[in-house]
Amino acid sequence: MLNSLKGQFLVASRKLNDLNFYRSVVLIVEHNEQGATGLIVNRPSSFSITNALSRYFDMPKLEDMVFMGGPVEPNGMFALHNASDLEKSTEAIVPDLFMGSSPEIFEQVIWRISEGDPHLDFRIFFGCAGWAPLQLESEINRMDWLYTPAMTQDIFDIDPYDIWDTLLQRAMSERRFLPQETAHPEWN
Secondary structure (H helix, E strand, C coil), X not given: CCCCCCCEEEEECCXXXXXXXXXXXXXXXXXXXXXXXXXXXXXXXXXXXXXXXCCCCCCCCCCCEEEECCCEEEEXXXXXXXXXXXXXXXXXXXXXXXXXXXXXXXXXXXXXXXXXXXXXXEXXXXXXXXXXXXXXXXXXXXXXXEEEECCHHHHHHCCCCCHHHHHHHHHHHHHCCCCCCCCCHHHC
């Protein structure tokens, strides 16, 4: 087994044609001998957080979209956030990034949103991605996925429609297994 990929982005290679993961970027939130779990971070849905959660929580009107985290547990809700004080028993995925799925965490995140907390960064997801033991390692060995260290600002600062291109370039440059483009190929 590879070392744990927790805190890494999986970046779908160009050859990965699975419709669930085509051009996807997955943040691995857990990876051990029982398998792996992640959230697709570049699939905004057409549902606003307000529309998706208003029957569960009294909340302000938010235009932020819910993201489709993956094909597993499509009715499960997950929150990525940077509020370390909400996750006393949970280790950060990467510095300043936590995942919560309990009603208490959602209530606290919604409360902070309604209070206008300027320091809170968050994303809400329906569903997640999952792999059985050694399945992810097999897919990586087949070159279905590249991986690169995740950073909190990548999730919150890069447009979700641009993150695949950005991280694919980063992962390829880290591996340098593909030729780099050059301005003057005739000089080769």
